[in-house]
């Protein structure tokens with residue numbers, strides 16, 4: 001996922017070849033740059049840590065030519081597991097990486113792990129509208145689409161559907177779970193093994209706690225939803 005920001009040009013940040021311009025602006029306006037801030041995409045995991053360390057070193061290279069810097073803000077992007085196959089980000093390894101690169105530097109570190117904290121605290125509950133076979137695919141459609149939670153479609157970060165009702169003899173069969181927006185890309189999950197739901201059943205979409213309400217839209221005028229805070 002780090003490739004999202006790394007392999008194509010994006011509108012974000014200051015590119016290395018722009019450093020001389022940035023430095024001359026700093027000098028021209030007599031600025032004291034106290035903080036450097038970077039954020040390298042969303043959902044990084046253990047296999048991305050090497051690339052993340054390389055990005056950190058680019059930022060530290062910039063910090064070295066700005067002696068007024070006191071704070072390095074490491075941004076967010078900490079990945080959480082989305083499927084049973086995903087691994088937990090090894091925070092011990094992450095902190096050793098910081099120690100290796102920053103120990104003795106004197107910088108104050110800031111982090112923005114918003115998604116990491118809230119992602120698995122929220123679920124989106126939708127109702128099954130229809131179950132039907134088209135071509136070679138068994139579609140389960142629900143009464144909410146990517147406009148209520150864009151991450152599965154935008155970033156391929158699934159909010160896996162889980163049945164709210166368990167029945168006896170629930171054989172798992174592959175289904176494609178689709179939303180109610182008039183776009184073919186509006187799919188929550190493809191070929192996922194699920195006990196076949198009935199119309200009216202509820203499905204809980206897990207890991208919906210980050211970027212759901214905040215990124216929701218009124219696409220197809222289907223933007224209505226309500227949020228409930230569950231305290232235990």
Ligand SMILES: Cc1ncc(COP(=O)(O)O)c(C=O)c1O
Nearest residue numbers: 039075076077078112113114115
């Ligand atoms: C600068 C910056 N910090 C933090 C974040 C959020 O990170 P996370 O998705 O881990 O909450 C973003 C998200 O785009 C960002 O651009």
